[in-house]
Amino acid sequence: MTTRAELTEKIIAHKVFNDIKWADVAKAVGQSKEWTTAALMGQISLTKDQIAKVDNAMGINFSDEEVALLMTVPYRGSLPTAVPTDPLIYRLYEVVNVYGTTMKALIEEEFGDGIMSAIDFTMDISRTEDPKGDRVKIVLDGKFLPYKMY
DSSP states (O other): OOOHHHHHHHHHHHHHHTTOOHHHHHHHHTSOHHHHHHHHTTSSOOOHHHHHHHHHHHOOOOOHHHHHHHHSOOOSSOOSSSSOOSHHHHHHHHHHHHHHHHHHHHHHHHHOSEEEEEEEEEEEEEEEOOTTSOEEEEEEEEEEEEOOOO
């Protein structure tokens, strides 16, 4: 039996070996590159129709078992360690550690007591040219959900 982690490794290996871009797969699926990549990394479930589009775009030929895994609601946030060791993921973790309380204070000042949804949410990752070195731009856009009183 294949695990979801093994299927993720298979998808990534196939992508690399065949020089496939996440943006191209996303276009075929009809979703953003961020959403599609998260789904194929095991963080979001896909529909049968979306899986067929992924399969067509990548040429993986998923088995019935793999289709079932891709349709299963995942265990989200399943990084292999409590503190990430991958340098890029660690830097994002560092941003939240250093600026998380600032973000929380500013969001609460603007919106009140609540959270930013990670369900009613979009993300956009883009490149901005800069003479001192290109910059990574990450936009997180989530619905504000106030805590309710009862």
